[in-house]
Amino acid sequence: MVESMAKHLKDYLKNCEWEKARYSVRFLSDLVNCHVVSAGSLIQLYDTMMEAALEPNTPQVRRDWFVYAILSALPWVGRELFEKKERDLDRLKETIDSYISRRVKDHLVSLRVWTGQTLHPQEEYLECLWFQICKLRNDYWQEKHIVRPYLAFDTLLSEALQHSLPPLNPPRHTESMVYPMPKVIFRMFDYTDCPELGPVLPGAHSIERYLIEEHLSQILDQNIPERKECAAALLAFPQKSKVPLEYMIIEVILGELFRLPTPQYLEIAYGSLMIELCKSQPSTIPQVLAQAVEILFDRIDTMNPSSFDRFANWFSYHLSNFQFKWSWYDWTPCLEMEQDHPKPRFVQEVLEKCLRLSYYQRVVDIVPKEKNFEKLLPPKPEPRYKYTEDNNNVDPVVVIAAQNLIASVKRKTTPEEAFLTLRDLPNPLQEEGEPDAPYNPLKIDVLVQTLLYLGAKSFTHAFQALAKYHQILKALGSYEEAQICILRSVYEIWHDHPQMMTVLVDKMLRTEIVECSAVANWLFSRDMMQDLTRMYIWEILDMTIRKMSKRVAKLERELAESKEKLKAAATSDGSSDSEAEYGRGRKRKHGVDMPSEKPTEEMIERMEDKVEHAQTDQKNLFLIIFQRFIMILSEYIVRCDTDGKDFKTHWYRWTLGRLQQVFLTHNEQVHRYSDTLETLLFTSDVDSHISETFKQFLALRS
Amino acid sequence: TRTEQERALLQTTTLYVGNLSFFTTEEQIHELFSKCGDLRRIIMGLDKVNRTPCGFCFVEYYLRADAEMAMRYVNGTRLDDRIVRTDWDAGFVEGRQYGRG
Numbered sequence: 177m178v179e180s181m182a183k184h185l186k187d188y189l190k191n192c193e194w195e196k197a198r199y200s201v202r203f204l205s206d207l208v209n210c211h212v213v214s215a216g217s218l219i220q221l222y223d224t225m226m227e228a229a230l231e232p233n234t235p236q237v238r239r240d241w242f243v244y245a246i247l248s249a250l251p252w253v254g255r256e257l258f259e260k261k262e263r264d265l266d267r268l269k270e271t272i273d274s275y276i277s278r279r280v281k282d283h284l285v286s287l288r289v290w291t292g293q294t295l296h297p298q299e300e301y302l303e304c305l306w307f308q309i310c311k312l313r314n315d316y317w318q319e320k321h322i323v324r325p326y327l328a329f330d331t332l333l334s335e336a337l338q339h340s341l342p343p344l345n346p347p348r349h350t351e352s353m354v355y356p357m358p359k360v361i362f363r364m365f366d367y368t369d370c371p372e373l374g375p376v377l378p379g380a381h382s383i384e385r386y387l388i389e390e391h392l393s394q395i396l397d398q399n400i401p402e403r404k405e406c407a408a409a410l411l412a413f414p415q416k417s418k419v420p421l422e423y424m425i426i427e428v429i430l431g432e433l434f435r436l437p438t439p440q441y442l443e444i445a446y447g448s449l450m451i452e453l454c455k456s457q458p459s460t461i462p463q464v465l466a467q468a469v470e471i472l473f474d475r476i477d478t479m480n481p482s483s484f485d486r487f488a489n490w491f492s493y494h495l496s497n498f499q500f501k502w503s504w505y506d507w508t509p510c511l512e513m514e515q516d517h518p519k520p521r522f523v524q525e526v527l528e529k530c531l532r533l534s535y536y537q538r539v540v541d542i543v544p545k546e547k548n549f550e551k552l553l554p555p556k557p558e559p560r561y562k563y564t565e566d567n568n569n570v571d572p573v574v575v576i577a578a579q580n581l582i583a584s585v586k587r588k589t590t591p592e593e594a595f596l597t598l599r600d601l602p603n604p605l606q607e608e609g610e611p612d613a614p615y616n617p618l619k620i621d622v623l624v625q626t627l628l629y630l631g632a633k634s635f636t637h638a639f640q641a642l643a644k645y646h647q648i649l650k651a652l653g654s655y656e657e658a659q660i661c662i663l664r665s666v667y668e669i670w671h672d673h674p675q676m677m678t679v680l681v682d683k684m685l686r687t688e689i690v691e692c693s694a695v696a697n698w699l700f701s702r703d704m705m706q707d708l709t710r711m712y713i714w715e716i717l718d719m720t721i722r723k724m725s726k727r728v729a730k731l732e733r734e735l736a737e738s739k740e741k742l743k744a745a746a747t748s749d750g751s752s753d754s755e756a757e758y759g760r761g762r763k764r765k766h767g768v769d770m771p772s773e774k775p776t777e778e779m780i781e782r783m784e785d786k787v788e789h790a791q792t793d794q795k796n797l798f799l800i801i802f803q804r805f806i807m808i809l810s811e812y813i814v815r816c817d818t819d820g821k822d823f824k825t826h827w828y829r830w831t832l833g834r835l836q837q838v839f840l841t842h843n844e845q846v847h848r849y850s851d852t853l854e855t856l857l858f859t860s861d862v863d864s865h866i867s868e869t870f871k872q873f874l875a876l877r878s
Numbered sequence: 879t880r881t882e883q884e885r886a887l888l889q890t891t892t893l894y895v896g897n898l899s900f901f902t903t904e905e906q907i908h909e910l911f912s913k914c915g916d917l918r919r920i921i922m923g924l925d926k927v928n929r930t931p932c933g934f935c936f937v938e939y940y941l942r943a944d945a946e947m948a949m950r951y952v953n954g955t956r957l958d959d960r961i962v963r964t965d966w967d968a969g970f971v972e973g974r975q976y977g978r979g
Binding site: 447532 | 901903904905906908909910913914916919920922947950951952955956957958959
């Protein structure tokens, strides 16, 4: 059995199943306690792993794993090794110590929930565990959490035959191996936050904190598909009387929710779990959660934007399940703060999200009447149609054309005919000295605004209007500048309704009225600058990048599948005539390419072209986005310098944080183009504050 | 037939959503359900006579996996202070949006 476990470990390593491999190491270590495995051979295993950790020219993320796997097993077997192999254990400690002190930690900054080193340091995961192990060692390896059923059989087991572990040859590093990314340990409570009379929260460097957190995360992992059972399992934690359990549960869940680059599960999975916890234990959980929200809000000044977004999304969702009851009154001080400060921004974004889940009057009713909360209330989500008869700021000729268009649409004439009502509108570009202007921004604006105005009643109405005029809109947007005009018109009419803007852009991307690159350029355009510190802008950008990534992934998957089929067909029997005949027959019958059919070389070539094309689009999208970030940030820094002002303002922090967010959220996709980004954009000319984010991003995998 | 119906339910990406308030809008439903994935469309249930919302709708996802997430994490939680009930639906057919008036 020992041999088969050791073989499993090797296979896990080969297949990059790092968590399983880590648990195997831990299990093998625990077997020393029951005298199944000899202490000496476990030390040998650790030595081999340390050799792998010290191997030069391998990524740090790989080397870290070996050290982490040893450290995470030591709480199980430390005492036994201390008694039997103290010198070896000391030697191991020295090696790890020097390893830890020489590590590069460039990734740390970008993975912290809070950039400032607040009350509770956000420690790097390996370093934190190392401190915990050192403390454990100083306590003579005594810990109080691990369940050790074998103790009852100690006399029996002590006579058992001990086995040696077979030597482990860790598979060598190859380019295709993916290692776990570094993490930061999320901490928001210490013992002073918990009730005085209850059990004491283990300190940040006590091994119990690590063991219990890990245990709770495991319970979460195993039960998350069934949120009710998950809540019950967490609350039934075996040693619940020894720790302030509610605090530890909430800390673990919020830590997972805020985890960077991305949480493991859907955000709503954590949200609905917390609702369930509140319902299961209404006497304690709601208070602990409220306390947590206050603490998070207190420290929001330096919270990174990814965590900020998730916090706002979760909190508004949570409130929507509990009648929006909250002590809003306590947050009135933020009414006095400047607009871009994270505190008023947070309240504003939460209320905006509450509005999306309820309705305008409800949000007006939940905030305190007597205070000036209107400042932070979202505007009423109504359209601002420009071409009404009473708008004196618009040329009457244009208003008449727009009114004719409305009448024509309402008469249900064909879209082509309706569009003719705009044929005489002047082209502002021509008047500005561009006689060959290929598109007419005025026509676009009148058409888009009018269609959206007529379809303002609901998403479905708006979608129907877009669908009916799809051909015309598509033809109008044959230039990227024209697509940006379309997007600008969406903003003009719907800037008070960010959700509407988001779904409209989504729809326009899907129906190919606008392209991803146009959306990116529009978001960074001068018109949108005043909204750059708001969440919805980044929701739209994120959605745009995801669309592109999905398209690339889909084409790549299809290509891989076809290649696979071609290979399979080639190896089966060299494709006999009858088979080819059969294939053709089926094709005719269904009128489409059957997925099971053997692809031809030409088909594969065509698919390869498509994939390449999509990848180029994706690369260009990232180039646009990062170039825009570099431009606006550099300009800002230079402008502040010439004005003799400090550039580290709220605006700067927000924008730099959003740059970081794009790197983190889409790290897998961005990673493919790191070289291009390095040579074209993040060069030595770029201000070091900006290029630092790129360096941090690269450190995630180095 | 019954087996066909059962097979359809195992593959569908559409959910029937019930116990909504008559005032709950498509926008609210979109906001809540899109937390589980991209939505293909929402069809509001309407009163047969007045053509006004009457407490149910169909939510269709692009992906089955996303619909499963909604069954897990939205079903039984609140929207407009009412407990939302979701169930698999074999797929929307024109005409089914009209409830019993």
